Amino acid sequence: MAAPTPHLDPTRDVLVRVEEVEQFYHGRIRILGPLCLEIRENEFLSIVGPSGSGKSTLLRMIAGVLVPTRGTIWLGPKRLHGVNRGAAMVFQSFALFPWLTVLDNVGIGLEAQGQGPRERAAKAEKYIELVGLRGYERAYPKELSRGMKQLVGVARALAVEPELLCMDEPFSALDVLTARTLRELVLELWANPEVMTKSILLVTHSVEEAVTLSDRVVVLKANPGRVADTLDLHHLARPRRADAPAVRETVDRIYGLLA
Amino acid sequence: MASTLQPLPHAPVVMVFGLLELLREAPGGREDLYKLGGPLGYELDDLLPVTEAAKQLGLVQVVAGDIELTSEGAEVAAADEPDRKHLLGPRLATLPLIADVLQALGARADGRVGKKAFRELLEQKYSPGEAEKQITTAVDWARYGELFDFDPDAEEFVRGTLA
Numbered sequence: 001m002a003a004p005t006p007h008l009d010p011t012r013d014v015l016v017r018v019e020e021v022e023q024f025y026h027g028r029i030r031i032l033g034p035l036c037l038e039i040r041e042n043e044f045l046s047i048v049g050p051s052g053s054g055k056s057t058l059l060r061m062i063a064g065v066l067v068p069t070r071g072t073i074w075l076g077p078k079r080l081h082g083v084n085r086g087a088a089m090v091f092q093s094f095a096l097f098p099w100l101t102v103l104d105n106v107g108i109g110l111e112a113q114g115q116g117p118r119e120r121a122a123k124a125e126k127y128i129e130l131v132g133l134r135g136y137e138r139a140y141p142k143e144l145s146r147g148m149k150q151l152v153g154v155a156r157a158l159a160v161e162p163e164l165l166c167m168d169e170p171f172s173a174l175d176v177l178t179a180r181t182l183r184e185l186v187l188e189l190w191a192n193p194e195v196m197t198k199s200i201l202l203v204t205h206s207v208e209e210a211v212t213l214s215d216r217v218v219v220l221k222a223n224p225g226r227v228a229d230t231l232d233l234h235h236l237a238r239p240r241r242a243d244a245p246a247v248r249e250t251v252d253r254i255y256g257l258l259a
Numbered sequence: 260m261a262s263t264l265q266p267l268p269h270a271p272v273v274m275v276f277g278l279l280e281l282l283r284e285a286p287g288g289r290e291d292l293y294k295l296g297g298p299l300g301y302e303l304d305d306l307l308p309v310t311e312a313a314k315q316l317g318l319v320q321v322v323a324g325d326i327e328l329t330s331e332g333a334e335v336a337a338a339d340e341p342d343r344k345h346l347l348g349p350r351l352a353t354l355p356l357i358a359d360v361l362q363a364l365g366a367r368a369d370g371r372v373g374k375k376a377f378r379e380l381l382e383q384k385y386s387p388g389e390a391e392k393q394i395t396t397a398v399d400w401a402r403y404g405e406l407f408d409f410d411p412d413a414e415e416f417v418r419g420t421l422a
Binding site for chain 1: 271272273274275276277278280281284301305309339340341343344395398399401402403404405406408409410411
């Protein structure tokens with residue numbers, strides 16, 4: 001399986017900068033921040049942390065579906081207002097439309113972008129093929145296994161050709177073998193020059209998953225959510241095996257930070 | 260259509276790939292079948308349809324309680340999509356029920372055949388629930404291999420893919 005090329009240039013462009021964001025409940029209970037982080041071009045960044053560390057909240061802020069109480073999210077030189085058009089989401093629960101076929105589910109984001117039917121179909125077909133779903137175009141979600149459903153979710157997100165793919169616990173609702181296949185596939189797609197997405201942001205509670213997949217890992221602590229540390233994992237050779245000593249060591253280090 | 264009476268194991272295609280990838284990383288490309296379930300959090304019963312499916316497809320072999328990749332299995336494990344699909348398609352076409360549906364479709368000028376006849380045949384051996392599951396699994400695999408499609412409105416198998 002093709003390993004993504006390592007990107008070692010620390011000066012490369014920043015895609016998203018989260019600057020001093022804070023989130024309050026009812027205007028007074030601080031649940032997150034102040035917190036800063038950046039997502040660089042061509043990187044796979046994971047956010048790990050216990051529940052209550054605000055990792056999904058942070059993801060939703062970056063996707064532009066939640067406005068932080070304070071602070072700014074920058075997309076390059078521009079301040080994010082409203083939905084982040086450069087980002088697409090993959091959800092833990094798949095979030096497919098049961099009354100639409102696979103083809104129409106994958107094409108739905110393109111319709112929102114105002115693309116014509118022919119362009120829409122061509123792009124949907126391209127990403128259906130890339131995730132290995134050809135043959136399922138006319139199937140309905142209920143006819144698919146959970147793994148296949150999430151492949152539809154991934155194809156739908158990639159089809160809008162976002163710079164940033166945001167994934168919120170995308171493998172948590174899958175059995176271990178299926179999750180393994182999908183993790184491999186996401187890495188493959190990220191390395192594929194035909195896929196336009198530059199960077200991936202993964203929110204996960206699985207430290208092992210974050211370490212085997214990411215270039216960098218942001219570790220959050222809870223109550224309120226804040227950055228405990230950010231680890232650079234470029235030195236870990238890919239493909240990474242969960243039982244490799246260097247991977248195990250890094251996993252243990254992160255557990256140490258969370259303890 | 261005698262071969263339809265052989266059951267298809269109910270394993271999603273992506274789970275079979277997960278097994279192949281796991282074996283690819285295992286020392287010597289083999290694992291003790293009985294030890295495999297534990298670390299994965301599976302009961303052996305959950306794992307059996309997956310190993311059985313991989314076996315029927317000629318991707319793994321079980322020798323003295325060990326499961327290991329065949330050379331074809333290693334090839335599929337190492338392939339990316341859509342190559343993986345192209346490697347597996349011809350193997351899927353030989354499975355019971357899938358082969359029978361393909362044969363029936365080949366004999367029809369319109370390239371369509373009703374599900375009902377197959378379900379009745381399957382119900383001679385299986386419970387109605389299991390007969391339905393056999394069809395669901397066959398359709399899932401046939402779609403993955405781009406062998407035939409299923410039209411849920413007409414309840415018919417369709418040659419090629421639905422336009």
